[in-house]
Amino acid sequence: MLLNQFLLLAAVLFCIGVYGVLVRKNGMLVLMSVELILNAVNINLVAFGTLTDDVGGAVFALFTIAVAAAEVGIGLAIVLLMYRNRRSIDLSEADLLKG
Amino acid sequence: MFATLAAEAVSTVTTVTNDAAWFLENAWIIPLLPAISFALILFFGKRMPYKGAEIGITAVSVSFILAILTGVAWLDHRDHFELEKYGEEQAIAVSDGAASATDTVAYTARFVAAEAGEGGAHPYVAVQSSTQWLQSGGIEFNAGIMVDGLSVMMLFVVTFISLLVHVYSTDYVGGDRRYTHFFAFLSLFTASMLFFVLSDNILQMIVGWELVGVCSFALIGHWWEEKPNSDAALKAFLTNRVGDVGLLVGMITLFFAAGGGKTFDTIKINEAVVQGGVSHTALVVAAACLTAAVMSKSGQFILHTWLPDAMAGPTPVSALIHAATMVVAGIYMVARLYPVFWEGMQIEGSSINLLATVGAITVVGAGLLAFVQDDIKKVLAYSTVSQLGYMAMALGVGAWTAAVFHLFTHAFFKANLFLGSGSVAHAVHSFDMKKDMGGMRKFMPKTYVTFVIGSLALAGVFPLAGFWSKDEILVNTGGWDLLGGSGAAPGSYTFHFVMGMIGAALTAAYMTRCVYLTFHGEYRGGHAAHDDHGHDHEEDAAHGHHGEPHESGPRILYPLYILSAFSILIGFVNLPPGFLAGSKKDPAGWQERFLHFVEPAGSSYFPAVGHATPSWSLAIVASLVAVAGAGFAYYYYFIRLDRLSKQLGESLVAIPNGITTTNVFARAGHTLLVNKYYFDHLYTGIIAGFTKGPLARAANWINQNVIDGTVNKAGESAVQAGQLVYHKIDQAVVDGAVNLSGRVSDASGEELRAINSGKVQNYAALMFAGAAVLAGAFVILLAL
């Protein structure tokens, strides 16, 4: 198998994730797209770990999973707070920073 | 003399423990006690009869006593140690015959063996006792203490000032709504600072550094109900974060670069640097990054702005944290890692470097700023910034001992001044010298005397403490051989010498102004009661402050007396050669005792720093300069303004633009101030603009503000313009660097609004697109 199979698949997933982050107005869906990005990164980590026969890749993939879990927790808390304050989780309405 | 006293004390110590070195090896108890006290006060403080103050005072007192015993043990240790280092004859000369040779050999051998046992091949003069905390990936994480002259000195200063401040606070914040909380944080601060100065590795230093920052944050915001106070606390914290990045990067660089890499041990890092085993580039990077850390923590130009704002905290806190101890953490760090700076900045034989120049600019810049302040604490705050500039400059020019000595003396007289200002403010319930003070000499004669002593010491009047330390710094700049600098100084820093001289004149002058406005002239207060230090109203009524102000109570006055005594006497511990020479029996006398005990000269982990011998001519010229500064201010304030105010029958606040319309020198001085501020303004404007976004916006902003400012300048008098710009700077830094969104985006051009839609996803799109383009460029460059 080629290394590039995995890397290109990861790249495709990553870019789909980026597209999702940019295009979605619903906060929940943005968080899901972020998960896509993180998973793409994990594939890369494990692939390179296997390539160099180093367990570090897998270890850091595990760390990423842990961090992703934390990120979802915080992200959902923020989305809930936003929902509670504005009765909507539409990100395009959150533009208080408008200059 | 010193040694005789020391020997006397040592014998007392040894009878208690059978071994004076016990104190050196177990100095970790000193920070532990206030740490325990913090926990105790937090949990039980409110239920104690004195609301937790007694726990804090007890803990700090015991720490203080231990610190003194450690210091005494250190004096003994240092004297003994010379033998091993230089051979018998010399050792006896420096140790003043206090110890017999056999004792000494056994004593030293013990330490050498102990060090060797812990893996160190070199006999260090410092006593290091550490234990392994954990080991991971081949890296050892140790926790330990390092006791040497520098840390012993800091132990003494921190515990001493902390004890006095604790006592003082029982009166000053008495009846405060968060009295217990206040004492808890004083204890935590003391513990953190002691932890910081005792740490034997850079990891612990970072931890201590951040801990004192947190305590400072909590104590500045002690009265957080008022917005300016919590703003000031945030500003202090965030400004310090800027420098902390420098600290982290610098420390990481050292970790990887020094000693073959991967050691946190301060001594090992220093040793590697001294032996030349570290690449120069790494040292330059580390030294520059650590300088940034010093700039934030020790309030050096351009990150000094948080320190004057930090005066929003209670006055005892200002004395302890923002004058005597925490702000010198940066100076301490440089002194501790001195080889890094010595090699990285090539201090020896040079005539300019980053650290010295930052210090020199700070000396004069902050000295000038101290002139336009009406708030007595802000005068002292800028004065602190200026004095810290002296220390940074001294370290930069290679005057290690002078810097540390100035740190030592400054701690006493600046704490004295701060506590004195607190005493006055306590009486008039305000910090505004122009509105609410004046003529306080009549009401508070005791505070007046101590304040004047502190001012004289700060101004460097012979023979008070400040004179000796400031003079030593000036001599060691090695600038201007005309004045008899003997040339043994490490470099020839003429520019820094001149700045130091100007700083001396400024210091004397602004302190004269401060003393005049506060203590002389007519009493201008009594019209309004500013309840800005947290008293309950009932208590105010009990004080009867609507009548005349009155002298403070003993818990405020005694710390002031003690500190005044120290301000007068403490300079004598490091007399230059030529003063109070010793007798036959005691050859060293009082000369250069500080240097001998504090500087680890000749150790494997300290560079060979040169020492210039002071000259009479320089001392006289420096004194004349200071007297001239004071004299000018005296003439203007005590004579001219006093007369003017009496003639007009008005309070001096009401006299319009006095200084610039009547005196050509003053006008010149103020124009200088104004110009300096424009430069500053431009500078912060650009930084803030760039931080926010595109250059266009920054340019636009500068355009508006600077041109506006210039128009104002033409329209108004120089004083008013100076004041205006002063306010703008401080505000520009707050708003620009901390709350930068508001002001900068308000002032930004309409044409850039489209990008600033406020929608996170648009920003993300720009970010990803930018990343893609940059990565693309990079990839193509690599591929070609």
Place this chain on the structure above:
Amino acid sequence: MTGLLLAEFTTTEKWVVNSFWGVIAVVMVYAALRVVTTKNVVHAALWLVVVLAGVAVQFLFLGAEFVAVTQILVYIGAVIVLFLFGVMLTRASMGDDETVADEKRAMAAVVGVLLLAVMAFALVDSFDDVEITADGPQSVTTVSDSIFSQYIVPFEAVSVLLLAALIGAIVVARQD
């Protein structure tokens, strides 16, 4: 299942493995596209399950079976449930939801394609025909040994991070 798959992976002919991989990859990409285009939030979460499961299979292909198992446990077991709770709590409509902004689609697509182009070019340019072989699965012992010796500091950092996130989530989301 793991053993079976890896046995396949090492012994079966290459084209079989590759086509199996190809099917999974296609499914994953399709599911990922559905995640970012579907108008139903619940459907998006379910499509995300497919992607995450696909990623777990990719880990198996790469011989990292412990990571694959963790992926299923943590992601599909916990994170997705969390998402569904979020959907429920924010009362997002279970049906179709017009939450895709039209005017931003083009911009986002341009950015995505640009990124993909750059990455693809870089990958093809540098790892043109690098072969990757997983010689048997990584044992859990190896992974755990590594975590608790060499990577102990990052591990501790992650535990502190999780604690902080826990407290942070409570502080942010609590009602007061």
